[in-house]
Amino acid sequence: MRQARTTATRESTETMSTGVRQSRGGFGTFDKAVKALNSTTFQVGDDSEVIVFLDQENFTYALRHWVKYPDPENPKNQITRVEYCLEEDCPLCDVGDRPKATAYFNVVDLGSPNKVLVWEATPDPTGAIQKEFNKLVKKGQNLNDDGLYWVVSKEKGKNGFYSYSIDKLTEEELATEWKKLSPLTGAQRDALRHRAYDESYIEYKTREEIQEFVDSLPE
Secondary structure, three states: OEOOOOOOOOOEEEOOOOOOOOOOOOHHHHHHHHHHHOOOEOOOOOOOEEEEEOOOOOOEEEEEEEEEEEEOOEEEEEEEEEEEOOOOOOHHHHOOOOOEEEEEEEEEEOOOOOOOEEEEEOHHHHHHHHHHHHHHHHOOOOOOOOOEEEEEEEEEOOOOOEEEEEEEEEHHHHHHHOOOOOOOOHHHHHHHHOOOEOHHHOOOOOHHHHHHHHHHOOO
16 A cells, blocks of 8 residues: 555635635745645535545544634635644644544546545545445445446535535446546456555644644634
8 A cells, every 4th residue: 555645734725705816926826736736635526526436435534623713924814724633632622622523535536537536524425425335235235346436516505514415326327427437447446446545644743743733823
């Protein structure tokens, strides 16, 4: 199994108050674009996507803190920083920040079928996946069976949060309904499984590093 450096602890600025497009000038913004293209994470877009699961279940899980605080350079904006919870003696838990569970799945997006991606699924999509998993188990099937594909989509609710849906797709339905996408052969699936991620995908910070971040937060 290859080891990957997770993008989950990357700090990102979210524009909360305006929809103004930020400047694309400079090497800094170019570097961000390159990193996005090389990302190891699967993102559910505004349109439905077809994926393949490479494992029977999630290969690991973690608790994560989603910490939001004002941008020191522009207080109208908020910065969201994601940190893995240490679970025991965690400085972020100590200050009352509640972590959220995340399940990690090895998937392949048929729009880019030669790359293994990790779906860092929060509770809503994980619940939808687990519901389908339970249906399959009763039939003696698995999420990653050859010939099975999955259509995933999301919808934004009135509360501002997304709900996710996942629907099974057979190879015959793929050929009929998604003519621009090609099915994966058994050999392709096996090759992709050999490149799947394992628990080393997650890199925990030390307690000292997290405490330093907590101490830097504005009062």
